[in-house]
Amino acid sequence: MSDTPETPTPAVPAARATSRLYRAWDSDVGYAFRHSPVALISAGVTLVLILAAVFAPWIAPHDPFNPATLNLMNGLTPPGTPSPFTGDSFVMGTDDQGRDVFSTILYGLRISLFVGFAAVSFALVLGVTLGLIAGYVGGWTETIIMRIADIQLTFPSILVALLISGIAKGVTPIEYRDEMALLVLIFAIGLSDWVQFARVVRGATLVERNKEYVQAARLIGRSSFVIMARHILPNVLSPVLVIATISLALAIIAEATLSFLGVGAPPTEPSLGTLIRIGQTFLFSGKWWILVFPAATLLILALAVNLLGDWLRDAINPRLR
Amino acid sequence: MSLLEIENLTVEFPTRRALFTAVKNAHLSVEPGEIHGLVGESGAGKSTIGAAVMGLLDRPGRIAGGIIRYKGEEISGLDTGAMRALRGKKISMIFQDPLTSLNPLFTVRQQLVETIVEHLDVTMDEANARARALIDRVGIPDAKARLDQYPHQFSGGMRQRVVIALALCSEPDVIIADEPTTALDVSIQAQILELIKELARERQVGVILITHDMGVIADTTDKVTVMYMGEVVESGTTEQVLGQPSHPYTKSLIAAVPRPNVKLDRFPLISYGGRVMEFAIEDLKRNWPVVQTDRSRSLIQADAITKRFVQTRAILPRNRKMFTAVDRATFDIKEGEVFGLVGESGSGKSTIARMIAGLYNVDGGEVSFDGKPVSNQPGGVPDWYRKQIQMIFQDPYSSLNPRMRVDEIIAEPARHHGLLTGAALKNRVAELLDRVGLGAAAGLKYPHEFSGGQRQRISIARALATQPRFLICDEPTSALDVSIQAQILNILKDLQEHLGLTMLFISHDLPVVRQMCDRVGVLKNGELVEVGETESLFANPQHPYTQQLLSLMPRLDVLSDEGLSVA
Amino acid sequence: ETFRWSATTDPQTMDPHAVSSAPVLGFLNNVYEGLVRRGRDMSIEAALAESWEPLPDGAGWRFNLREGVTFHDGAAFNADDVLFSYERASSEDSDVSSWFATVSGVEVVDDYTVDILTTSPQPIFPDSIANWMMMDSDWAAANDAERPARDSENYATRHVNGTAAFMLQSRQPDLETVLVPFDGWWGEVEHNVTEAIFTPIQNSATAVAALLAGDIDLIDPVPVQDADRVNAADGVHVLSGIEARVIMLGYGHDHETLLNGEPNIFSDVRVRQAVAHAINVPAILQTIMGGNAEAASQLVSPAMRGFSEANAARPVYDQDIARSLIAEAGAEGATFNLSCPNDRYLNDEAVCQAVVAMLAQVGLNAQLETMPVSNYWPELRADNFDMYLLGWSPGTFDAEHPLRFLVHTNNERLGTWNFGGYSNPRIDELLPLIQSEIDPDARQAMLDEAAAIVQRDAVYNTMYVQPLLWGVADGIELTQRPDNFFILRWVQVGVE
Amino acid sequence: MLSFILKRIAQSLLVLLVVGLVAFAMFRFVGDPVDTMLGQERTVEDIERLREVLGLNKPFFLQYWDFLVRAVQGDFGISYRQGRPVAEIILERLPATLELALVSGVIALSLGIVLGIFTAIRRDGFWANFIMSASLIGVSLPTFLIGVLLIYAFGVGLDIRIPFTDVTFNTGGMPIFGRGDTREVFGWVGGWNSGLATWDGLQSIVLPAITLGLYQMTLIMRLVRAEMLEVLRADYIRFARARGLSTRAINFRHALKNTMVPVITVTGLQLGAIIAFAIITETVFQWPGVGLLFINAIQFVDIPVMAAYLMLISVMFVGINLIVDLLYVAIDPRLRVDGKTT
Numbered sequence A: 001m002s003d004t005p006e007t008p009t010p011a012v013p014a015a016r017a018t019s020r021l022y023r024a025w026d027s028d029v030g031y032a033f034r035h036s037p038v039a040l041i042s043a044g045v046t047l048v049l050i051l052a053a054v055f056a057p058w059i060a061p062h063d064p065f066n067p068a069t070l071n072l073m074n075g076l077t078p079p080g081t082p083s084p085f086t087g088d089s090f091v092m093g094t095d096d097q098g099r100d101v102f103s104t105i106l107y108g109l110r111i112s113l114f115v116g117f118a119a120v121s122f123a124l125v126l127g128v129t130l131g132l133i134a135g136y137v138g139g140w141t142e143t144i145i146m147r148i149a150d151i152q153l154t155f156p157s158i159l160v161a162l163l164i165s166g167i168a169k170g171v172t173p174i175e176y177r178d179e180m181a182l183l184v185l186i187f188a189i190g191l192s193d194w195v196q197f198a199r200v201v202r203g204a205t206l207v208e209r210n211k212e213y214v215q216a217a218r219l220i221g222r223s224s225f226v227i228m229a230r231h232i233l234p235n236v237l238s239p240v241l242v243i244a245t246i247s248l249a250l251a252i253i254a255e256a257t258l259s260f261l262g263v264g265a266p267p268t269e270p271s272l273g274t275l276i277r278i279g280q281t282f283l284f285s286g287k288w289w290i291l292v293f294p295a296a297t298l299l300i301l302a303l304a305v306n307l308l309g310d311w312l313r314d315a316i317n318p319r320l321r
Numbered sequence B: 001m002s003l004l005e006i007e008n009l010t011v012e013f014p015t016r017r018a019l020f021t022a023v024k025n026a027h028l029s030v031e032p033g034e035i036h037g038l039v040g041e042s043g044a045g046k047s048t049i050g051a052a053v054m055g056l057l058d059r060p061g062r063i064a065g066g067i068i069r070y071k072g073e074e075i076s077g078l079d080t081g082a083m084r085a086l087r088g089k090k091i092s093m094i095f096q097d098p099l100t101s102l103n104p105l106f107t108v109r110q111q112l113v114e115t116i117v118e119h120l121d122v123t124m125d126e127a128n129a130r131a132r133a134l135i136d137r138v139g140i141p142d143a144k145a146r147l148d149q150y151p152h153q154f155s156g157g158m159r160q161r162v163v164i165a166l167a168l169c170s171e172p173d174v175i176i177a178d179e180p181t182t183a184l185d186v187s188i189q190a191q192i193l194e195l196i197k198e199l200a201r202e203r204q205v206g207v208i209l210i211t212h213d214m215g216v217i218a219d220t221t222d223k224v225t226v227m228y229m230g231e232v233v234e235s236g237t238t239e240q241v242l243g244q245p246s247h248p249y250t251k252s253l254i255a256a257v258p259r260p261n262v263k264l265d266r267f268p269l270i271s272y273g274g275r276v277m278e279f280a281i282e283d284l285k286r287n288w289p290v291v292q293t294d295r296s297r298s299l300i301q302a303d304a305i306t307k308r309f310v311q312t313r314a315i316l317p318r319n320r321k322m323f324t325a326v327d328r329a330t331f332d333i334k335e336g337e338v339f340g341l342v343g344e345s346g347s348g349k350s351t352i353a354r355m356i357a358g359l360y361n362v363d364g365g366e367v368s369f370d371g372k373p374v375s376n377q378p379g380g381v382p383d384w385y386r387k388q389i390q391m392i393f394q395d396p397y398s399s400l401n402p403r404m405r406v407d408e409i410i411a412e413p414a415r416h417h418g419l420l421t422g423a424a425l426k427n428r429v430a431e432l433l434d435r436v437g438l439g440a441a442a443g444l445k446y447p448h449e450f451s452g453g454q455r456q457r458i459s460i461a462r463a464l465a466t467q468p469r470f471l472i473c474d475e476p477t478s479a480l481d482v483s484i485q486a487q488i489l490n491i492l493k494d495l496q497e498h499l500g501l502t503m504l505f506i507s508h509d510l511p512v513v514r515q516m517c518d519r520v521g522v523l524k525n526g527e528l529v530e531v532g533e534t535e536s537l538f539a540n541p542q543h544p545y546t547q548q549l550l551s552l553m554p555r556l557d558v559l560s561d562e563g564l565s566v567a
Numbered sequence C: 001e002t003f004r005w006s007a008t009t010d011p012q013t014m015d016p017h018a019v020s021s022a023p024v025l026g027f028l029n030n031v032y033e034g035l036v037r038r039g040r041d042m043s044i045e046a047a048l049a050e051s052w053e054p055l056p057d058g059a060g061w062r063f064n065l066r067e068g069v070t071f072h073d074g075a076a077f078n079a080d081d082v083l084f085s086y087e088r089a090s091s092e093d094s095d096v097s098s099w100f101a102t103v104s105g106v107e108v109v110d111d112y113t114v115d116i117l118t119t120s121p122q123p124i125f126p127d128s129i130a131n132w133m134m135m136d137s138d139w140a141a142a143n144d145a146e147r148p149a150r151d152s153e154n155y156a157t158r159h160v161n162g163t164a165a166f167m168l169q170s171r172q173p174d175l176e177t178v179l180v181p182f183d184g185w186w187g188e189v190e191h192n193v194t195e196a197i198f199t200p201i202q203n204s205a206t207a208v209a210a211l212l213a214g215d216i217d218l219i220d221p222v223p224v225q226d227a228d229r230v231n232a233a234d235g236v237h238v239l240s241g242i243e244a245r246v247i248m249l250g251y252g253h254d255h256e257t258l259l260n261g262e263p264n265i266f267s268d269v270r271v272r273q274a275v276a277h278a279i280n281v282p283a284i285l286q287t288i289m290g291g292n293a294e295a296a297s298q299l300v301s302p303a304m305r306g307f308s309e310a311n312a313a314r315p316v317y318d319q320d321i322a323r324s325l326i327a328e329a330g331a332e333g334a335t336f337n338l339s340c341p342n343d344r345y346l347n348d349e350a351v352c353q354a355v356v357a358m359l360a361q362v363g364l365n366a367q368l369e370t371m372p373v374s375n376y377w378p379e380l381r382a383d384n385f386d387m388y389l390l391g392w393s394p395g396t397f398d399a400e401h402p403l404r405f406l407v408h409t410n411n412e413r414l415g416t417w418n419f420g421g422y423s424n425p426r427i428d429e430l431l432p433l434i435q436s437e438i439d440p441d442a443r444q445a446m447l448d449e450a451a452a453i454v455q456r457d458a459v460y461n462t463m464y465v466q467p468l469l470w471g472v473a474d475g476i477e478l479t480q481r482p483d484n485f486f487i488l489r490w491v492q493v494g495v496e
Numbered sequence D: 001m002l003s004f005i006l007k008r009i010a011q012s013l014l015v016l017l018v019v020g021l022v023a024f025a026m027f028r029f030v031g032d033p034v035d036t037m038l039g040q041e042r043t044v045e046d047i048e049r050l051r052e053v054l055g056l057n058k059p060f061f062l063q064y065w066d067f068l069v070r071a072v073q074g075d076f077g078i079s080y081r082q083g084r085p086v087a088e089i090i091l092e093r094l095p096a097t098l099e100l101a102l103v104s105g106v107i108a109l110s111l112g113i114v115l116g117i118f119t120a121i122r123r124d125g126f127w128a129n130f131i132m133s134a135s136l137i138g139v140s141l142p143t144f145l146i147g148v149l150l151i152y153a154f155g156v157g158l159d160i161r162i163p164f165t166d167v168t169f170n171t172g173g174m175p176i177f178g179r180g181d182t183r184e185v186f187g188w189v190g191g192w193n194s195g196l197a198t199w200d201g202l203q204s205i206v207l208p209a210i211t212l213g214l215y216q217m218t219l220i221m222r223l224v225r226a227e228m229l230e231v232l233r234a235d236y237i238r239f240a241r242a243r244g245l246s247t248r249a250i251n252f253r254h255a256l257k258n259t260m261v262p263v264i265t266v267t268g269l270q271l272g273a274i275i276a277f278a279i280i281t282e283t284v285f286q287w288p289g290v291g292l293l294f295i296n297a298i299q300f301v302d303i304p305v306m307a308a309y310l311m312l313i314s315v316m317f318v319g320i321n322l323i324v325d326l327l328y329v330a331i332d333p334r335l336r337v338d339g340k341t342t
């Protein structure tokens, strides 16, 4: 006695139907994904960039992180034209150290993507969790969390990074410094970024928690954790996604700033952000390629991730699909 | 020339899994001064017709065919600008859901005044005066203070009246009233219906009245159109349709109407279209723990419970004005009993329900369950208590998480309590969806894709999924058409009779209360004025308020008795 | 004529004795004067002293003061002011007291004659006090500024009463400082400036833009990369020169081990020599310095007094020599740290990266660590380095200066910048002799010997002399000195 | 409400204490001020002596204590670099930053909201998509780069020839650095010198304000759009349409107000960030505000300036967040304390 017409159940073999991957593919979001050209293209671009970064050692014509292979006399060679000193030629030219810009972008992407994604995820997880707790639980818990947030806000990431790296240097033996360097960066950027998420989520949670569906869940006796995670979170996610996707580019740039302070990757292993920072100094000297190619890469990455974020935000909202 | 004419209207919702046709070739016309009833199964497409007329179909819905004319001019293809000129000014619509129809961030006054100023050429003062008059007119007491409150401070019924007032702001020619009185008690309902009749009579307003209250149809309408699964199955004058229904669905509908004068064992049902309207109690028994009940033991004890809300905020406590929503209500509910709570809208019924459910702290008194206190416990509501109770919320729109799929919503309580997992849970959800008449496929959709009645049924399914020992029903069937209502109520009754479910049953619908409840409490302005056995209370009301309430019950003499004999 | 100029930092004080940094001393040279001053070619010339001669037996120097000199407020300048300025500049609170380390006292002979007595013969004493500026004792007393205020403020911090060609008209720290000509100046006016406005602009890209837009007449510095662009633009050009600062690599000579716990390869002279051969200085100059700098063979540039002509050759760039030296020392593939500032010297970070690459090519694995200068010096002082980058500009423009600070065995007073702890008894022996030798030839011989030792031991790997790049609007005539002081009294505006 | 504010003020004092403590723990990693304070010819003794004078030898919590004791008396010490009282320097610099923050905040907020609404309403339109994508340039390029590009485009200027004519014009002419002329508008420590009161000052603020506001604008725009899309689907908006309200009233009154909670949260934070960390913009444009002061302080390890500055920022953020929390309640009546739930 259904008053909705019979809907044809998709004819899929049982085995496939149960596989997680297939379920994701067949889910509403998966469906929306397959039918959105924007999502497909931006996901494609993001994927290509990630793959390019992962497989950089195999794709890149040079290894810019190996100083022994660099020739200073190749420095500042314009794209496509041979160096007047060595006769070598580079697709995207070289920077002041004679590093092939194309290869450096690929290698630098590895650092930037890793640091960017990890830092934003860290900030997101931390901020969203604390924001939810503060908004939902209220009382002293909220006061403490939000006051910690106030304290955190006071310190610019520069100082946070210096503090963390200082402590990290103190506690880690020298041979692990390099491994620690990136972690320190991620930690520092993430730590300076979580407050945004926390405050936004808290604000939205304050509104959401009084709605009846939350009361319905409370009535069942669902634990606060589940109510926050399963009920409130999806309803406050949209501003979180906006901030997260925007923050990615910012984190990548922040990484470069912090590297300049001696925190993070050494200058002989420039990230995308560092490459842009180097390129900036050549902006008006006619050596445009050192800036333009890395900046364009970052721009494309940011564009793709943000479009993907926009799309995802709409897609997870059943009313907007 | 008809005021509003709908011809061959077809409305489609293309969704991912299928193209869903909500309305098929519907016909309808309204003359000036006519009140046209629109009845039908919940989910039949009644609200969709209203939305189509207003040009406000929810995305991705679209008018796939047909013509809508206002005073002979086609309005179905108009652009937004032209449509806006009609909306509110010429054609008004009262949306079905009063809770979410009001902007939560503006006071009632702000919303009224802006609408008045938008449509009528009046000064601010005049607009304010008119706003106040309107609020008075829809029967909200203490209009002066109420105007400056926010929607969430109103009870369900009061919000509905605000929505009605908003629709009347601009003196429209056509009013589409979608379930305008579901949340109202009989006295207010009578007042509102009188208002509508008056408008039709005096100002020659055409009204489309969507309702499933056959009493209302009988009392108010001139013509009736019956819809079933998107199609118009019958149309004619009220007497004709109610008295001599020709279509089997109409017959079944009329048969299912609970009569105020007789108490039947079960709600009468008629099967139509080959659907099983009844289901065996064995089905339920299969996985429902049978509780031995002892009618002499009280399960729930409400001892002088009180709830106050802040009305005027002030820094100093002594300047604060408090509003007592529930004032020292004392009653108990015996094991296996259905305890009814009636009273005018805003009298504090939902508030009591929430206090018992532990959603509100009590400001005085105590609630105990099985002899153990459950209210205002230091660690919050005790878990053992939560496991045993469930609640059907008054508002089916906001009590469902918009981001969760229906099957997840229903499965959640059972999964949470660890009652069922995996395939068993899946089956239970499918079964419940079926029981409440939605069909298992509905589990894949999201709440916003359902009609009001359908959502309410989702709510009911969720409440039943955990097989609670105690169920709080806050207007469980207000948005349901009588046939579905009968079906749901029968389920509840079966659960009570055979499986020992205890219920707190809140309703405006006195006939339903009479059928369902063992004892009834009458609430007025937060005070419990009378508690008694249902039969004796209905037969011999003591308190003047109860007497007044019962006197307003609609008479359903016009209804055909055909169905009853079948039952 | 209004003249506007900018540099990256604001002189933090107007007090000539409170801070001895180049931005402060350079700026104050326009408003204060010393007994002697440097000319366009850095040579010492008469200023408030008309002449000077050593006292017998190297007991010190006698200065004959110029008569008729007045301070900006009209007060007359005389020997009391010199005495006062000595007391002030050599006091505890002064940052320039090291100039007077060998001075035992100042005697006022008469109103216009003073004797400065030294503990030992000081042949180049007048050179070392070119930036010792004279302040009016009465003015200081009247304004409670008798001692420099180092960690607080006093009247002299923001007010000036000098004798030089320009007076301070207004000052907003970090924003704008306006100078106007002093009509009562004793010297011959060579400029045509009627108002000079100094604005600090930290960001060199912004400064270049301001120059190109015509908002500023002179900027210091032009980033090396932008030199071509500025030269190509209409109405502006680059004035380039050689600074006094020599950029070099230093080593942790006395470290037991490298930071990573391996044996210290840099205590072996062969490794240090190998580094010198491995660095392709011409390539660095060509690319990173844009062809604007000169290679350096020793701790001072050829323009400095005491430069050793005999040691003017740099170790040749030869990777094979470097490799074989490394092999001999058994240091192949060694990994070590290279510390580097990234905001101190021109393109310092880029130079260090190039060094890393060049060392990698001869089999030395340098791990570069760069940091802002505020962290850099503490790191060096804490011995947190294996190899490091250093720039040195001799304050006295004399070859003795770096020996004193960079090469002498480090102790409380000497060798204070000898972070690596290099120690050579012969140098320690030579330094006092050089300091007190009056005879120029004998002195030069000793300096030559020291230079040879430094070169032989490869104590530092001196790479190049830092270039000086000023961006100047056309029509401005001025003089650029290797000390990078901007001297306003040589500016001509509106020259066709 | 009053008690709420009082409680928050009490909490802020605690926040300040912690900020100070963390700050002093940090300063050890920023570098050593004596190196930058002493000239090249300093001796080891000089260093020791200065460290002694500045109290840098003491354990950091003692330094912190000293700072607190003095700070309570309103004395934030003397800047190592300028040798002047820190409070005076900061107050002198504050107007520049506040004005810059105000202008860029206004730009970001007004444009952000308007464009956010526009892109939400025209969800799939060409211009909406164009604006959405183009705005990303503002967030994917470093502020420094944007600032310098603006300087070159509108300060130095490019010669642009109008097509098919010989007329060329230069896009430049905007001030490149500094605040331009300022005029004292009202009493402040040393006078509030406003750049907004002169034409030159107004011109000077344009480029830095755009540079600074670009990121905030994009963020606000995207947030407004995201929230609007959600709100526009709400039943009360549908009902508002049914009531025949004008599109403007629906979009700007009903929908916008419902998007405001996350937007004001972020706006508050960003406004704080603008004031606090306009470091890069201020450096690029040589804008004499507290951001520039702070970056100089870091470079110079000017601990008193850093400490006082962080205190100031802390007070500001606490204040902004208090206002934001009050605004929540003002905007959303459901957040008022009544109807308390367990």
Ligand SMILES: Nc1ncnc2c1ncn2[C@@H]1O[C@H](COP(=O)(O)OP(=O)(O)OP(=O)(O)O)[C@@H](O)[C@H]1O
Residues within 6 Å of the ligand: A003, A004, B013, B015, B020, B022, B040, B041, B042, B043, B044, B045, B046, B047, B048, B049, B058, B059, B060, B061, B096, B448, B449, B450, B451, B452, B453, B454, B479, B481
């Ligand atoms: N946004 C939507 N997307 C998909 N389907 C929808 C949507 N809105 C409504 N429907 C479907 O259209 C049908 C008609 O809905 P409508 O709201 O008109 O019913 P109704 O007759 O008003 O019912 P009720 O009496 O319960 O309010 C329902 O089956 C519902 O599932």
Ligand SMILES: Nc1ncnc2c1ncn2[C@@H]1O[C@H](COP(=O)(O)OP(=O)(O)OP(=O)(O)O)[C@@H](O)[C@H]1O
Residues within 6 Å of the ligand: B152, B153, B154, B155, B156, B157, B158, B183, B309, B310, B323, B325, B344, B345, B346, B347, B348, B349, B350, B351, B352, B394, D338, D339
């Ligand atoms: N959160 C609140 N703040 C202020 N007043 C409230 C609040 N909730 C309810 N009230 C008031 O309490 C009274 C009782 O409300 P309640 O919802 O219990 O009524 P009800 O009997 O359920 O009415 P209805 O039948 O219309 O749903 C009403 O006057 C209402 O305005």
Ligand SMILES: [Mg+2]
Residues within 6 Å of the ligand: B046, B047, B048, B096, B178, B451, B452, B453
């Ligand atoms: Mg409906």
Ligand SMILES: [Mg+2]
Residues within 6 Å of the ligand: B155, B156, B157, B349, B350, B351, B394, B474
């Ligand atoms: Mg109610």
